[in-house]
Amino acid sequence: MITQEAAGWELPDWQRQQADLITDPAELFAQLGLTPQDLPASLAAAGDFPLRVPRRYVDLIERGNPNDPLLRQVLSAPEERQLQQGYSADPLEEAEHTAVPGLLHKYHGRALLVVTGACAVHCRYCFRRHFPYQTHLSGKRWEQALEWLAARPDINEVILSGGDPLTLNNRRLEQLLEALAGIPHLRRLRIHSRTPVVIPERL
Ligand code: SF4
Known part of the structure; x- marks a missing residue:
């Protein structure tokens, strides 16, 4: 196999990060020391909109804190699946x-x-x-x-x-x-x- 280096080109750092995102909630839970009991609900919530988060962003999240605001922005949660009256899948029409x-x-x-x-x-x-x-x-x-x-x-x-x-x-x-x-x-x-x-x- 010809590696990128041998071929004389290399992806820029940002593209390497983009190609190596964390997409598995189980990996995110393990990395951040989160309570494993919450994992099944998070996995289910990621179903129609998968988890995608860059690793260096994860480095900024506090370990063991399920309410870290950086984490809440990216971690799939069961609340997402609750239907709310007056809300729609196309809010901007x-x-x-x-x-x-x-x-x-x-x-x-x-x-x-x-x-x-x-x-x-x-x-x-x-x-x-x-x-x-x-x-x-x-x-x-x-x-x-x-x-x-x-x-x-x-x-x-x-x-x-x-x-x-x-x-x-x-x-x-x-x-x-x-x-x-x-x-x-x-x-x-x-x-x-x-x-x-x-x-x-x-x-
Ligand atoms: S807000 Fe939506 S479109 Fe914008 S970066 Fe986040 S997931 Fe992508």
Whole structure:
């Protein structure tokens, strides 16, 4: 087998961290010395939205403290499965505002691109945990979304979102940013990301 080193290339540190996340609640429980009796409920709660947490973030969590606020953001918990009256799987009603696949248009002057379904961390409070990410931008959908933006001079702001746009590699991001820069009426770009918080090396 040819290793990355032998082939003369190596993944940047942030990509290595992203490829080596903790995804098994049992490993997280063991690493943090949490009460094993709580593990089955956590495993069940991770079912439709798996655990994903970078290891260096876990290093910041207090061992043996199930209420550490950093832990509560990432550990699947049984409360997530309780149905609450008045709450919905699509709280922002984004499904109704898909202009073309991967592009949401809800507010005047602004469009949001769902550039990926991937995140460096799964936040338990995520309002897109049930988002149909099969519609995120890929292949021909990029062209379709860029054509839509180019034909809409009333849009002056684009938000890169997902998922987390900073999970894309630099080459992909550069391609996208160059394409957006070529649309003259776009004035503002916003990037919605949590990656700088959990893998600061990304920046
Ligand atoms: S990084 Fe953003 S999109 Fe991803 S799970 Fe967290 S809140 Fe949701």
